[in-house]
Amino acid sequence: MDHNERRAFGWLPILTLVILAFAIFANFFIAGTDRLQGPPQRIFYIHVPSAWVAFFAFFLVFIFSIKYLAKRNPDDDIRAHACAEAGVVFCTLVLITGPIWARPVWGVWWTWDARLTTTLILWMIYVGYLMLRAYMTEPEQRARFAAVMGIIGFLNVPIVHMSVEWWRTLHPKPVVMRSGGLRDLPDSMHVALWSSLLAFTLLFVCFARKRAQIERLNARVEEARAAREGG
Amino acid sequence: MRRFFSVLSAVVEKDLRLEWRTKESLLVMVVFALLVLTLFSFAFGPGGGSGENARSLQAGILWVSFLFACVIGLSRTMGVERESAGFSAMCASPADPSALYLGKVVSAAVLMGIMELVGFAVLAVLYQVDVWKSAGALALIAISATVGIAAAGSLFASMSARTRTREVLLPVLMFPVLVPVLIAAVKATEAHLGGGGWADSKDWIRLMLVYDVIFLVAASLLFEYILEE
Numbered sequence: 001m002d003h004n005e006r007r008a009f010g011w012l013p014i015l016t017l018v019i020l021a022f023a024i025f026a027n028f029f030i031a032g033t034d035r036l037q038g039p040p041q042r043i044f045y046i047h048v049p050s051a052w053v054a055f056f057a058f059f060l061v062f063i064f065s066i067k068y069l070a071k072r073n074p075d076d077d078i079r080a081h082a083c084a085e086a087g088v089v090f091c092t093l094v095l096i097t098g099p100i101w102a103r104p105v106w107g108v109w110w111t112w113d114a115r116l117t118t119t120l121i122l123w124m125i126y127v128g129y130l131m132l133r134a135y136m137t138e139p140e141q142r143a144r145f146a147a148v149m150g151i152i153g154f155l156n157v158p159i160v161h162m163s164v165e166w167w168r169t170l171h172p173k174p175v176v177m178r179s180g181g182l183r184d185l186p187d188s189m190h191v192a193l194w195s196s197l198l199a200f201t202l203l204f205v206c207f208a209r210k211r212a213q214i215e216r217l218n219a220r221v222e223e224a225r226a227a228r229e230g231g
Numbered sequence: 232m233r234r235f236f237s238v239l240s241a242v243v244e245k246d247l248r249l250e251w252r253t254k255e256s257l258l259v260m261v262v263f264a265l266l267v268l269t270l271f272s273f274a275f276g277p278g279g280g281s282g283e284n285a286r287s288l289q290a291g292i293l294w295v296s297f298l299f300a301c302v303i304g305l306s307r308t309m310g311v312e313r314e315s316a317g318f319s320a321m322c323a324s325p326a327d328p329s330a331l332y333l334g335k336v337v338s339a340a341v342l343m344g345i346m347e348l349v350g351f352a353v354l355a356v357l358y359q360v361d362v363w364k365s366a367g368a369l370a371l372i373a374i375s376a377t378v379g380i381a382a383a384g385s386l387f388a389s390m391s392a393r394t395r396t397r398e399v400l401l402p403v404l405m406f407p408v409l410v411p412v413l414i415a416a417v418k419a420t421e422a423h424l425g426g427g428g429w430a431d432s433k434d435w436i437r438l439m440l441v442y443d444v445i446f447l448v449a450a451s452l453l454f455e456y457i458l459e460e
Binding site: 127128135 | 383391394396400403408446449450453
């Protein structure tokens with residue numbers, strides 16, 4: 001990361017912290033308590049933004065993977081890697097907050113609902129992506145294989161979702177809360193949801209940038225080591 | 232176009248000839264599938280239990296066994312390429328990478344198909360399933376599922392064969408991506424074993440065919456990047 005980049009993005013983590021603090025405040029003090037679900041509903045403001053960020057991150061992995069194969073710029077590979085790792089973190093958060101929310105509201109930790117199941121499979125695909133990277137040593141080959149995996153993994157998402165949805169509808173419906181859509185939310189909940197969404201997105205950008213920066217430094221260390229051993 | 236098919240058939244011929252001479256992977260696949268089918272019988276009670284759940288259980292047992300056996304076959308066919316420097320040869324050859332990939336898919340699918348034939352026969356005997364009654368439907372289901380497994384599997388096997396851990400990574404990469412095929416194959420098979428018929432199975436078969444087309448197209452375009460050295 002050169003000096004300009006540092007100066008341009010130095011304010012981003014601070015802004016993220018401020019918005020995150022506001023989002024937490026909005027979650028507990030601005031948004032009203034849900035009449036049916038009570039306080040557990042507040043996990044919604046963490047669960048939904050995490051899910052959005054995870055899907056967004058995997059979409060970015062897809063884009064950077066295509067870009068890498070087209071242009072062969074090692075930096076796109078680093079970006080895809082950083083997005084995948086940050087995406088898996090948020091996807092894990094979805095899978096942890098989901099059961100915590102489901103337990104008091106639906107009475108079960110887990111239900112094989114289409115969205116939950118798709119998220120679980122998505123998580124497995126991208127953990128596989130990270131493992132593939134971890135078990136390969138040659139950087140150029142690793143970048144190509146990972147890019148192929150990043151593209152295939154994302155193409156698979158709609159098919160997985162469709163198949164899981166059909167799979168579930170053939171069975172008796174579980175006791176799943178069907179929300180009436182975003183329009184039914186009162187204003188106070190909108191404030192909490194959207195501020196949290198913004199905060200989580202910025203947090204993701206910070207994580208991914210930091211991760212990419214570390215990876216670039218790693219690449220430089222490797223280069224220097226190879227140069228010393230070679231010379 | 233003619234060149235494309237001559238490359239494709241050359242790869243298929245080479246793989247099947249190799250298999251015919253050594254009979255390495257097919258034998259392991261068949262025995263493994265048999266073993267898993269038997270193990271499930273021990274786990275769930277003789278014949279997968281009784282009652283109305285038995286049919287869906289049997290369909291699940293069948294396809295999970297097939298999927299496991301396919302992993303073994305796939306890691307073998309790509310392992311052979313690695314050991315005999317086949318990847319370097321494929322990379323150096325001027326042949327179209329998509330043709331090489333589709334050749335590997337076809338040869339893998341043929342081996343899987345033979346293994347599945349034995350599997351269905353064993354299912355009929357051990358689990359008292361009337362396979363003949365809906366043989367045509369089961370064949371169509373098996374073909375559409377096998378093409379999907381071979382399409383995704385060959386791509387991932389060619390990657391995992393060249394990682395540090397070799398074949399160990401293959402199921403980790405392959406199974407999550409194959410979830411739609413597994414669900415569809417089990418549901419369609421269940422429909423025909425349980426007497427539901429085409430009405431219950433046609434959407435699932437269509438889903439598998441869509442999956443097959445998407446994967447064959449995407450993977451044959453991407454295989455080029457796997458081959459590069």
